[in-house]
Amino acid sequence: MIRLASLILILIGLYGVFSTRNVIKILVGVNIMELGVNIFIISIGFVNGGLAPILTSGSFSSALNFVDPLAQAIVLTSIVIGLGITTLGLVFARKIHVNYGTYDLSKIGGGSDD
Amino acid sequence: MRKIFTALFVVFFGIVLLLGISRTIPLTKYEDKIVPTSAGGAFIEKKVNITTENYKDYKDVIFGETRDAETGSANMVTSVVVNYRAFDTLGEITVLFLAAVGVSLLMGGSGKKKRLGKSGFILKTAAGILFPVMLITGIYIFTHGHLTPGGGFPGGSMIASSFLLLYLADEKFELKLKGFKVAEGVAGTLFIVIGAVGLMAGGYFLMNFLPTGTVGNLFSAGIVPIIYVLIGLKVGSEITGVLSDMMTVEVHE
Numbered sequence: 001m002i003r004l005a006s007l008i009l010i011l012i013g014l015y016g017v018f019s020t021r022n023v024i025k026i027l028v029g030v031n032i033m034e035l036g037v038n039i040f041i042i043s044i045g046f047v048n049g050g051l052a053p054i055l056t057s058g059s060f061s062s063a064l065n066f067v068d069p070l071a072q073a074i075v076l077t078s079i080v081i082g083l084g085i086t087t088l089g090l091v092f093a094r095k096i097h098v099n100y101g102t103y104d105l106s107k108i109g110g111g112s113d114d
Numbered sequence: 115m116r117k118i119f120t121a122l123f124v125v126f127f128g129i130v131l132l133l134g135i136s137r138t139i140p141l142t143k144y145e146d147k148i149v150p151t152s153a154g155g156a157f158i159e160k161k162v163n164i165t166t167e168n169y170k171d172y173k174d175v176i177f178g179e180t181r182d183a184e185t186g187s188a189n190m191v192t193s194v195v196v197n198y199r200a201f202d203t204l205g206e207i208t209v210l211f212l213a214a215v216g217v218s219l220l221m222g223g224s225g226k227k228k229r230l231g232k233s234g235f236i237l238k239t240a241a242g243i244l245f246p247v248m249l250i251t252g253i254y255i256f257t258h259g260h261l262t263p264g265g266g267f268p269g270g271s272m273i274a275s276s277f278l279l280l281y282l283a284d285e286k287f288e289l290k291l292k293g294f295k296v297a298e299g300v301a302g303t304l305f306i307v308i309g310a311v312g313l314m315a316g317g318y319f320l321m322n323f324l325p326t327g328t329v330g331n332l333f334s335a336g337i338v339p340i341i342y343v344l345i346g347l348k349v350g351s352e353i354t355g356v357l358s359d360m361m362t363v364e365v366h367e
Contacts, residue, residue, distance in 0.1 A: 003141045011128045019120040044139065053190040054263060055177040057330060066190065073194035077206045080267055084213030087356055091220045 003043050009036030021105040023093040027086060034082045038075045045071025178330040186326030186335040187260040195265070196338045196345075200320040203341075204305060207348060211302065214352045221359040233283050241283035248276035256346030260335045266342040270349025277354045281361050289358055294351035301348040308337055308344075 009032060016029025045068035053069040093103060100108050135141065177188060185193035195203055255262075256269025280287050312321030320337075327334035 003135075003139070007128065007131060007135070007141075010131070011124050014127065015120060015124045018123065019117050052263070055188040055190075055329060057177045069190040069194050072191045073199060076191065076195055076265075076267065077202060080206050081209055084209050088213050088216050091217050091360070095220055 003040060006036045006039035006043065009033070009039065012036075023089070023096060023103050023105060027089045027093065030089070031082065031086060034078070038078055041071050041075050041078070045069070178328065180329045182326055183329055184326070185322065185338065186329055187338050188330050188334075189260055189262065189265075192260045192265055192338060192342065193335070196260075196341050197320075197322055197335075200309070200341065203345070204309070204320070207302065207305070207345060210349065210352055211298075214356050217356045218359050221362075232285060238283045241279050245276050245279055248272060248279065252276065252346070252350065256342055257339065258332070259342040259346070260338045261330065261332070266345030267349055269346040270351075271353060273346070273350035274353035274357060278357050281357065289354065291355060291358060294354055298348050298351040298355070301344040301351075305341060305344050305348075308341060312337070 013029045013031070013033025013036060016032060017026050020026060020029075047067050050067035053066040053072070096105075096108065097103055102108070132141075185197045187193035187197065252269045252272030252275075254269075255264040255272060256266045259265030259269065277289065280289075309320040312323050313319045315321065315323040322336040322338070324336035324340075326336045329335075332339075
């Protein structure tokens with residue numbers, strides 16, 4: 001069920017990216033899409049009745065009843081890359097606003113020679 | 115008009131995605147078998163009924179007892195991220211470094227600069243109390259990355275957020291960013307040096323050449339905690355640099 005929900009999140013993000021020309025809103029859409037993809041990857045590694053893949057001393061824990069840690073490691077990478085994309089995108093948006101006075105990509109136009 | 119077309123495209127794409135994925139991955143039910151996790155050193159293929167009595171009969175990793183395991187890290191996500199796929203992590207921090215360089219290139223200009231925002235009395239008072247707590251918690255998270263949830267990336271982000279609190283609380287506050295830049299460069303270089311030592315000692319880049327010790331101790335898992343501390347320092351100083359770049363704007367007259 002959570003896989004369907006994550007697909008819906010991906011589609012909402014896709015709609016957000018394509019339906020607007022506002023840079024900030026596009027970045028919000030990209031982030032929603034990324035969240036959906038991350039939830040989907042995590043759900044692939046899920047096992048019925050599995051525990052978080054961390055050995056603890058307190059209760060009975062074994063490497064045999066853990067969920068797949070590889071998917072979670074990949075998502076850790078993906079979150080950090082998403083942070084980089086969002087940071088750089090926000091700075092580009094700021095630069096666009098400084099130079100053109102708008103966040104709307106369709107109002108920027110080309111250079112002076114077209 | 116464009117929104118309708120976009121909505122139709124998104125619905126079409128969603129149906130294609132749904133059909134494509136549902137052929138290989140079931141969308142509503144989850145795996146019932148136990149996946150052998152190589153990170154735990156457990157390679158039992160068939161499903162076994164493990165209880166509190168018989169779990170020691172299986173070749174398994176036990177917290178505080180197993181010695182010289184393959185990675186020796188109690189947190190198996192960490193053993194994937196920093197041991198088996200450490201090369202990926204090197205690429206990941208390279209991407210983060212490139213983002214930080216891009217931000218400082220685009221935001222740092224030669225013009226006159228001004229800080230954003232004003233702070234109130236409550237924020238100023240709370241920042242003095244909260245800053246050391248957040249800093250220590252961040253350091254705790256990345257030094258215990260191989261034992262508890264967390265690691266270099268969340269710990270580094272928490273350190274950066276503690277400095278963001280200082281920036282928000284005081285309009286005149288300026289960090290000496292040179293020290294952060296030096297820490298970032300040294301941490302990144304040491305990561306590669308440790309990888310090269312593994313290459314010389316054992317034959318492949320970023321090999322775990324140190325003894326792994328007992329699972330669950332603070333000094334265990336070989337190079338994993340060392341690399342995670344380096345990643346924590348690097349990420350913390352990098353994100354602090356990004357934040358301080360973003361807190362100042364150029365003034366255009």
